Each structure stands twice: as C-alpha cells, then as structure tokens.
Amino acid sequence: MTATRILVLNSGSSSVKYQLLDMRDDARLAVGLVERIGEETSRLKHTPLTEGGRAREQNRAIADHDEALKAVAEELARDGLGLDSPELAAIGHRVVHGGQLFTQPTVIDGAVLGEVERLIPVAPLHNPANLTGIRTAMSLRPDLPQVAVFDTAFHTTMPESAARYAIDVATADEHRIRRYGFHGTSHAYVSRRTAELLGRRPEEVNVIVLHLGNGASASAVRGGVCVDTSMGLTPLEGLVMGTRSGDVDPAVIFHLMRVGKMSADEIDVLLNKKSGLTGLCGDNDMREIRRRIDEGDEAARLAFEIYVHRLKKYIGAYYAVLGRVDAVAFTAGVGENAAPVREAAVAGLQELGLAVDGELNAVRSDEPRIVSPEHARVAVAVVPTDEELEIARQTYALVANRAGEHHD
Numbered sequence: 524m525t526a527t528r529i530l531v532l533n534s535g536s537s538s539v540k541y542q543l544l545d546m547r548d549d550a551r552l553a554v555g556l557v558e559r560i561g562e563e564t565s566r567l568k569h570t571p572l573t574e575g576g577r578a579r580e581q582n583r584a585i586a587d588h589d590e591a592l593k594a595v596a597e598e599l600a601r602d603g604l605g606l607d608s609p610e611l612a613a614i615g616h617r618v619v620h621g622g623q624l625f626t627q628p629t630v631i632d633g634a635v636l637g638e639v640e641r642l643i644p645v646a647p648l649h650n651p652a653n654l655t656g657i658r659t660a661m662s663l664r665p666d667l668p669q670v671a672v673f674d675t676a677f678h679t680t681m682p683e684s685a686a687r688y689a690i691d692v693a694t695a696d697e698h699r700i701r702r703y704g705f706h707g708t709s710h711a712y713v714s715r716r717t718a719e720l721l722g723r724r725p726e727e728v729n730v731i732v733l734h735l736g737n738g739a740s741a742s743a744v745r746g747g748v749c750v751d752t753s754m755g756l757t758p759l760e761g762l763v764m765g766t767r768s769g770d771v772d773p774a775v776i777f778h779l780m781r782v783g784k785m786s787a788d789e790i791d792v793l794l795n796k797k798s799g800l801t802g803l804c805g806d807n808d809m810r811e812i813r814r815r816i817d818e819g820d821e822a823a824r825l826a827f828e829i830y831v832h833r834l835k836k837y838i839g840a841y842y843a844v845l846g847r848v849d850a851v852a853f854t855a856g857v858g859e860n861a862a863p864v865r866e867a868a869v870a871g872l873q874e875l876g877l878a879v880d881g882e883l884n885a886v887r888s889d890e891p892r893i894v895s896p897e898h899a900r901v902a903v904a905v906v907p908t909d910e911e912l913e914i915a916r917q918t919y920a921l922v923a924n925r926a927g928e929h930h931d
C-alpha cells in the first residue's frame with residue numbers, strides 16, 4: 524500500500540489546528556482544533572469527515588501543546604485514523620519563523636530543530652509552540668518524515684530594497700535584523716488562487732493580498748513572486764491586528780522605557796497582546812466590534828476606523844510598489860467574512876480603479892469570488908485561504924519526491 528495521507532499541524536501560541544488529508548484527491552478525513560491551551564477552559568473539537576463520523580468535544584484543562592497533540596492522536600485513533608496507520612506518509616508542520624535559511628519545505632532533522640529554536644527570540648508567540656508540536660509528533664512516529672513549511676519562505680524573494688531596514692548595516696547584519704514577513708503559505712496560496720479566479724496564469728498577474736485574521740499582513744505579489752510584505756523581523760509590524768499594534772514610531776518604546784519606566788518584556792506584552800483592536804476597544808473579534816458599532820459604541824467605531832485607515836495606507840503603498848494592480852484579494856477570518864471592512868478599505872479609491880459592488884460584497888460564501896463591479900479596472904476578490912491544504916501539498920510533494928529518489 525502506498526502511503527498517501529498527510530497530517531497537518533498548525534500550532535499557534537495557545538491553539539493547535541489540525542487536518543488529516545488524503546492527497547490522492549485532497550480529501551479531508553478529519554479536522555479539528557484545540558484552543559485555550561494552558562487555561563482551565565481548554566477545548567478540543569474533533570470532526571471526522573469519514574462516513575458516519577460525528578463531531579466530538581472535550582472540555583477540560585489541557586496544559587500544553589504536548590498534551591494537546593497526544594489528545595488529538597487519541598481522537599484520530601478512535602476513528603481508525605490513528606498516527607500508527609501505514610497510510611500516513613508524513614506530518615506537515617507550520618513553522619512561523621524560518622529566518623533567511625529556509626526557502627523551501629524542509630524535512631526536519633536535528634539541525635532544522637536547532638535553527639527553529641535559535642529563532643525563538645524573533646517569534647516568541649509562535650516558534651516555541653511549533654517546536655513542541657514537532658517534538659511530540661516525532662516521539663509518536665519517530666520513523667515518519669516530519670516536514671516544516673515556513674511562513675517566511677514565500678517572502679524570501681523580496682528585493683533588498685524592501686527587506687532591509689534603514690539602520691546601520693553592520694548592526695543589522697550582526698543581529699540578522701531584516702524584514703522576513705509571515706503568513707507566506709497563505710499569501711502564496713491566495714495569490715495563485717486569485718490568478719485562477721481571473722482565468723490567468725500567476726506569472727501574468729499582480730496582486731495585493733490582505734490576510735486579515737487574528738494576526739494580519741499585506742503583501743505585494745508581482746507575477747507570483749512576493750516583492751514586499753507588511754510584517755517584519757517579527758509578526759508585530761504592519762497592519763492593526765486583533766491584539767498587536769502593527770506599526771508604531773519606534774521611539775514609543777524608548778519613551779515607555781524612560782518615562783513610563785516599563786521593562787522591555789512589559790512593552791513586548793503591551794504591543795503584542797494588549798494592543799490592536801483589543802487595546803483600542805477591549806474586543807479583538809470583528810463580529811463583536813461590528814455589533815457594538817451598531818449599538819452606537821464610540822470606542823468600537825474608532826477602533827474600526829483606525830484598523831481600516833491602516834489597511835488603506837498599505838493598499839496605496841503596494842499599489843505604488845507594483846505600479847499595475849490586477850486584483851486586491853481579501854482573505855482569512857476578517858477578510859473573508861467582514862464585508863464592511865472590505866467596503867471601507869477601498870472606499871474613495873475609484874481613481875485607482877478600486878471599488879466594491881454593494882450587492883456582491885454582501886454575499887456570504889466559502890467560494891472564491893469577485894466583489895468589484897463588472898468591468899472594474901482592478902478586481903476586488905474574496906479568496907478563502909487554506910494554509911492546511913497548501914502545507915499538505917508541499918509536504919506530500921517533498922516526501923513523494925524523496926520516495927521516488929530512493930527507489931531509482
């Protein structure tokens with residue numbers, strides 16, 4: 524029997540999302556989520572998609588990512604989809620920070636683990652969780668290839684003019700300070716999918732991708748190649764996010780240290796966890812913010828306006844970087860679902876050929892779709908992202924290739 528299944532693990536700071544896929548037809552066999560890891564109120568939701576399968580939930584304290592992954596393995600086993608299955612070809616892991624070294628999906632060995640560990644200071648919310656996921660998966664199936672698919676990989680094509688900060692070169696090089704960019708798997712998938720939606724080849728199309736989830740980032744993609752992106756050394760720069768500030772004057776940090784007497788760690792927590800939409804109005808969920816705006820809540824309205832203003836600035840910036848734009852693609856939780864965000868982000872940009880059609884924009888759907896008026900110069904598109912499918916494809920391509928080489 525040839526092994527054709529891939530388990531994908533996307534370990535976030537306090538959650539694990541996972542999918543088991545059969546790569547013969549990209550069919551999902553099971554999907555699930557463990558959230559609020561480390562809290563008393565953790566929740567595991569597991570949904571087998573095989574015939575007769577029923578969704579199951581566990582509500583109990585799950586202390587860490589190791590315990591979470593073991594619980595996931597048990598749930599999969601209950602459906603006859605356990606990690607011991609000979610049909611499992613590999614496990615694909617989302618790894619958020621891969622530095623400059625990793626431009627491709629990579630089979631994980633000791634050296635790869637060492638490098639991902641070395642990068643923890645520049646991805647403190649993400650890389651430790653990714654590492655625990657990998658180590659636990661390795662302990663459960665030591666014989667199986669474990670593949671890392673890096674958020675940073677798609678952005679390694681950026682020119683130096685976009686990737687370098689204008690700070691002293693020797694200092695920057697010593698500390699490897701540069702723009703790395705994140706959410707690359709999503710930016711790659713969505714830019715390609717947008718070209719398909721336009722009925723054109725990725726090489727012919729320039730796209731601005733707006734990935735608006737809890738973390739949020741924009742990218743400028745020219746002919747399938749990333750030329751700029753809004754996240755930087757860490758996933759803190761750029762757009763306003765759920766709990767992250769995005770761009771601030773760097774002097775805010777010295778000011779808080781000197782005048783506010785805050786420590787570096789306190790400021791780190793402030794900008795990463797207590798800022799963004801949460802910092803502005805107390806809620807990080809765009810649904811809740813829209814509800815509060817409808818009730819006349821002033822703080823929620825201002826938070827929304829700050830969020831959209833930043834977004835619009837990046838659309839303008841990347842329009843200028845690309846020179847010609849064929850599509851602006853909205854994706855991830857907010858981008859796919861929040862019609863008011865899409866409408867407000869392109870409001871007043873008719874001169875740039877950008878507008879949404881009110882009726883098309885209001886439609887709810889899981890399908891990729893164009894929401895700009897017919898004959899608009901630039902297509903405004905909603906393109907649901909699928910990081911898990913993309914990770915599974917890259918993982919499977921790599922192990923299938925290796926298997927081929929070993930047999931020759």
Ligand SMILES: Nc1ncnc2c1ncn2[C@@H]1O[C@H](COP(=O)(O)OP(=O)(O)O)[C@@H](O)[C@H]1O
Pocket residue numbers: 735736737738765807808809810855856857860861
């Ligand atoms: N129906 C909706 N309307 C508006 N916003 C939504 C809706 N559904 C989800 N969101 C937003 O999407 C966010 C989650 O996005 P997602 O891409 O799943 O994030 P992540 O993968 O970073 O956890 C939520 O915090 C919420 O703000």
Ligand SMILES: CC(=O)OP(=O)(O)O
Pocket residue numbers: 535619649674705706736737738739758
């Ligand atoms: C890199 C990043 O911000 O990821 P997420 O949106 O999953 O937090």
Ligand SMILES: [Mg+2]
Pocket residue numbers: 736737855
């Ligand atoms: Mg996400």
